[in-house]
Amino acid sequence: YFIEVLEYGNVSLIKQTTLLLQQPMGHRYGAYVQTKKYKKKESFFFQKDNKIQSFLMKKKIILRILEDKNDEINRYVKNNKLSFRKEEDVILIFRYYNELQKNISKK
Numbered sequence: 001y002f003i004e005v006l007e008y009g010n011v012s013l014i015k016q017t018t019l020l021l022q023q024p025m026g027h028r029y030g031a032y033v034q035t036k037k038y039k040k041k042e043s044f045f046f047q048k049d050n051k052i053q054s055f056l057m058k059k060k061i062i063l064r065i066l067e068d069k070n071d072e073i074n075r076y077v078k079n080n081k082l083s084f085r086k087e088e089d090v091i092l093i094f095r096y097y098n099e100l101q102k103n104i105s106k107k
Helices: 059-065 067-079 087-106
Strands: 002-007 011-022 025-028 031-034 037-048 051-055
Touching: 002 087, 011 087, 037 087, 051 059, 059 067, 067 087
Parallel strands: none
Antiparallel strands: 002 011, 011 037, 025 031, 037 051
């Protein structure tokens, strides 16, 4: 498996990619054939308060993770026509949240 940090900050976004080997066996043209196929599985995690937890990319779940900035996040998603289900959009959402957190800590 591979681990990739997609966004780093107060709440980090992490992706784990796993390649699963599938070995279907069968007969083809009278000969026994063993074919190997790989299936890619992606899992997403967030790190908050030194804890790492898995999550599904759904609006309700992401808003629960970023609960202290729900109004700002919803406005940002709507204004930029983002989706809570697309990886590249979720990266932008987490990045925006972390920028909001940085602005608070500067004050």
